[in-house]
Amino acid sequence: xxxxxxxxxxxxxxxxxxxxxxxFRNGSxxxxxxxxxxxxxxxxxxxxxxERSVDARVVARLLLSGPPARPGRVAALKLRGVRITGTLDxxxxxxxxYVELTGCxxxxxxxxxxxxxxxxxxxxxxxxxLEAARLxxxxxxxxxxxQIERGMRLTDAHIGTDLLLNQIELGADRQxxxxxxxxxxxxxxxxAEMVETRGELSLRGAKVGGSLSLRGSRLRAGRARxxxxxxxxxVERTLYMTEAWVSVDTGxxxxxxPYGIVMAQAxxxxxxxxxxxxxxxxxxxxxxxxFGDAVDLHKARFVLAPREELSLRRIVAPELRFNAxxxxxxxxxxxxxxxxTLIDVSTSWPGPGxxxxxxxxxxxxxxYGHFPLSRRLEWLAAATPxxxxxxxxxxxxxLRNCGEDADAREVLLAKQRRRRETLxxxxxxxxxxxxxxxxxxxxxxxxxxxxxxxxxAGTVAFxxxxxxxxxxxEHPEWNAALYALDLLVPVINLGQDGYWRMEGGWQxxxxxxxxxxxxxATTVAAGASRLLRRG
Numbered sequence: 001x002x003x004x005x006x007x008x009x010x011x012x013x014x015x016x017x018x019x020x021x022x023x024f025r026n027g028s029x030x031x032x033x034x035x036x037x038x039x040x041x042x043x044x045x046x047x048x049x050x051e052r053s054v055d056a057r058v059v060a061r062l063l064l065s066g067p068p069a070r071p072g073r074v075a076a077l078k079l080r081g082v083r084i085t086g087t088l089d090x091x092x093x094x095x096x097x098y099v100e101l102t103g104c105x106x107x108x109x110x111x112x113x114x115x116x117x118x119x120x121x122x123x124x125x126x127x128x129x130l131e132a133a134r135l136x137x138x139x140x141x142x143x144x145x146x147q148i149e150r151g152m153r154l155t156d157a158h159i160g161t162d163l164l165l166n167q168i169e170l171g172a173d174r175q176x177x178x179x180x181x182x183x184x185x186x187x188x189x190x191x192a193e194m195v196e197t198r199g200e201l202s203l204r205g206a207k208v209g210g211s212l213s214l215r216g217s218r219l220r221a222g223r224a225r226x227x228x229x230x231x232x233x234x235v236e237r238t239l240y241m242t243e244a245w246v247s248v249d250t251g252x253x254x255x256x257x258p259y260g261i262v263m264a265q266a267x268x269x270x271x272x273x274x275x276x277x278x279x280x281x282x283x284x285x286x287x288x289x290x291f292g293d294a295v296d297l298h299k300a301r302f303v304l305a306p307r308e309e310l311s312l313r314r315i316v317a318p319e320l321r322f323n324a325x326x327x328x329x330x331x332x333x334x335x336x337x338x339x340x341t342l343i344d345v346s347t348s349w350p351g352p353g354x355x356x357x358x359x360x361x362x363x364x365x366x367x368y369g370h371f372p373l374s375r376r377l378e379w380l381a382a383a384t385p386x387x388x389x390x391x392x393x394x395x396x397x398x399l400r401n402c403g404e405d406a407d408a409r410e411v412l413l414a415k416q417r418r419r420r421e422t423l424x425x426x427x428x429x430x431x432x433x434x435x436x437x438x439x440x441x442x443x444x445x446x447x448x449x450x451x452x453x454x455x456x457a458g459t460v461a462f463x464x465x466x467x468x469x470x471x472x473x474e475h476p477e478w479n480a481a482l483y484a485l486d487l488l489v490p491v492i493n494l495g496q497d498g499y500w501r502m503e504g505g506w507q508x509x510x511x512x513x514x515x516x517x518x519x520x521a522t523t524v525a526a527g528a529s530r531l532l533r534r535g
Contacts, residue, residue, distance in 0.1 A: 010061075017054045020079065024062050024097070027074045033081030033103070040081055042105040042126040043147055048083040056086035056108070063095045079104055090115045101125055109150075122146055129173070132157060143168055151199060156183040162210075165192040172199025176223030181206055189213070193244050194276065198222055203230035211237040211293075214278055216244025221282020226308075228280060231287040239291055242298040243277045277301050283308035283330075286315055294319035304330025312337050323368045324348050334360040346371045346379075355383040357391060365398055373407050377414050387418045409442040416440045433519075447520050451488060458484030458513050467500040475499040488517035 009021060016032065023030035032052045033040045039048075062077055069075035076098040084104060089111040100121040109129035119139035129150040135141070135157040142164040143152075151173040163186045170178035178199035189210035195201075199222035212235045219227040233239075279301040286295075295317050302310050306329050312320075314336040323345040332350055334357040342362040346369070349355055380391050392415035399408040413435075420431035434440050462480035469475035476499060486494040487510055502510045 008067075010058075013058065014050065014054070016051060016082070017058045020054050020058070020077075020082070021062065021067070024075055024077055025067055025070050025073065027069060027076040027078070027098075029078040029080055029100075030082065031080040040103060042081075042103055042124065048105060052081065053083040053085050054079075056084050056088040056106075059084060059088055060090055060093075063090060063097060063099065064093045066097065074098070076100070078102075083107065087111060095120075117141075134158075136160075140164065151178045151180070154179065154181040154184050157181065157185070159184075159186045162186070162188045163190045165190075165195055167194045167196075168192070169196045170199065170201075172222045176200055176225045177202055178222070179203075186210075192217060194246065195219070197227070200225035200282075201228050201230075203228075203233055205232045206230065207234045209236050211235065211240065213240040215240050215242050216246065216276040216278060217241075218279045219282065225282070226285055227282030228284045228286075230289065231285055233286060233289040234291075235289070236292040238293040239286075239289075239295045241278045241280075241300045242296050243275045245273045246276055247273060275299075277325075279303065280310075283311070285309070285311045287311055287313040289315045289317075291315065291317035293317075294321060296321045297324040300324040302327045302330070304328075306330060309333050315339075319343065320362075321368075322348055326350055327354065330354065331356060333357075336360070338362075340364060341366055343368055344371070345369055346375045349379050349382065352382045353385055355379070357383045358388060359390065361394065362398065364402070373410060377411065380411075380414070381418075384418070387422050389415055389419070392418070413439055413442045416442075450520055451517075454513060454516055455481075455484055455488055458487065458509075461509060462506075465506055467502055467506070470499060470501050484513060487513040488520075490514075490518050490521050 009018065013021060019032075020030045034052075038044055039046050059077070066075060078098075078100045080102045082101075082104045085107045087108040087110075088106065091111050091113045092115065094116045096118060098119055099117065100123070102121075102123045103125065104122070105126045106128060109131060110127055112130070112132040112135050114134045115132070115136070117135070117137045117139075119141075120137060121140065121142040123142065124145040125143075125147075127146060127148045130143075130148050130152040133153050133155040135154065137158070138160040140162045141157075141159050142162075144164055144166040145168065147169040149171045151170055153173075163184075172178050173180070176199050178197035179201045182202055182204040184203060184206040186207070187209045190208045190212045193213050193215040195214065195217040197217075197219050199220070201219055212233075221227040277299050278297075281303045283304065284302065289295075289312075295312070295315065298321055302324065304310065304327050308330040309332070310327065310330065311333045313333055316338050318340045320337075320339040320341070321343045323343065326348055327350050330350075331353075332355050334355075336359045337357070338361045340362070341364040343366045346367070376395065380395060383391055392411055396408040396411040396415075399405075399411060416431070417435065420428055420435070423431060431440075459481040462483055465480075466478065478500070482494050483497065483500070486492075486497040
């Protein structure tokens with residue numbers, strides 16, 4: 001192949017390559033399709049012959065040092081239905097022309113590390129492997145509906161606008177990763193809807209300037225890895241792990257490529273569409289993530305092994321929408337997470353042993369559907385196989401701030417009952433007595449009833465007795481009702497106690513009233529002090 005001068009056409013170009021060369025200078029689409037759906041499917045086992053094949057070295061030459069455009073035209077590489085043989089290696093190069101490859105088949109891997117593009121679009125292409133670590137684009141990177149057999153690497157890549165991966169199918173590399181995109185930066189949105197992976201999707205430390213959408217995707221873990229591994233992920237807006245609406249006939253998501261459709265969750269499905277839920281088969285790690293608007297798990301399905309986790313440790317988000325399907329196994333971990341509003345469904349949370357939320361901070365609760373307090377208490381019990389006071393305190397504070405004082409007291413009462421289970425026998429008996437009498441002071445009305453009963457009983461009993469005065473000339477007139485009340489109410493002196501001599505069983509009755517009065521009064525005082533301190 002001789003070196004061309006200016007726009008001179010190189011020697012030894014095949015007919016297909018010559019046509020591609022001319023189309024590049026015109027900026028037109030070079031279409032080699034056979035107009036037969038089976039023969040034009042890049043994923044089908046049909047053979048594409050030499051009439052549809054171009055050498056990857058010629059493609060690289062066009063992109064890195066191609067001829068100038070014809071007058072009045074813009075040079076661009078637009079291929080459709082073309083087979084590219086050999087390894088397309090653009091590592092470290094700078095590609096100025098616009099690149100759009102549709103329905104093409106690559107026989108060997110595409111190598112783009114540290115390459116600089118303006119915009120790169122590969123739509124519905126078959127690629128054995130895509131190596132693009134530290135890739136930079138000024139505009140979009142679009143890879144919708146591609147099939148990449150041995151996975152893709154976008155480690156530390158920088159995408160100038162949007163990254164579109166809708167309906168892409170990714171196999172695993174030798175390390176079990178389908179997408180290695182640690183340190184990836186996307187200036188605007190990252191759309192990865194209806195994605196199918198057979199290995200780990202890794203986004204450790206990635207930054208997305210808009211929203212990250214995984215609607216309708218199906219992620220499968222591979223080789224003892226997680227399905228989604230994205231600690232320290234930063235999303236300026238919302239992370240969507242929700243259902244997507246797709247065509248019943250084609251399975252396509254809206255008009256992808258290059259744009260997808262977004263349907264509101266409350267909107268009914270359009271005619272001819274169906275819902276595909278987001279599904280993860282394997283662990284999910286979003287630890288230390290930062291989300292500007294929300295983390296949305298609407299109807300998501302997590303299929304976890306017994307030791308796998310949906311880990312949301314220390315995430316920070318204004319809103320967490322936890323209305324996914326309940327995981328049958330594994331754990332949901334919210335330790336140290338901080339959200340402003342928690343939107344949840346009672347049936348989404350796992351049972352005992354399947355939930356951990358130590359240090360989980362939330363300010364508002366917005367149940368999605370019916371979520372009675374009894375189920376909320378079961379939610380706390382599931383998160384605390386061993387007694388921990390903090391989750392109860394947090395729920396009571398949130399309920400009180402929402403004006404639900406009665407529910408807040410019920411939560412604190414449940415906390416005292418859980419605490420009682422950890423106490424020694426003597427303290428446990430004392431707790432049972434406090435619970436039975438005045439509910440640890442959280443039901444003061446019960447104490448008033450007991451006081452009234454004891455006062456009435458004491459009044460009736462002492463009205464049958466005429467005690468002798470201790471000092472004959474210094475005593476008030478005997479009043480059985482006031483005397484019983486004086487014994488029951490500690491500290492306050494009503495002018496009866498201390499003037500009369502009780503003998504025999506009456507002395508024991510008076511002592512019992514004093515003791516019961518102190519028990520009731522101190523228990524109510526302790527409950528009142530707890531309420532005041534937390535208020």
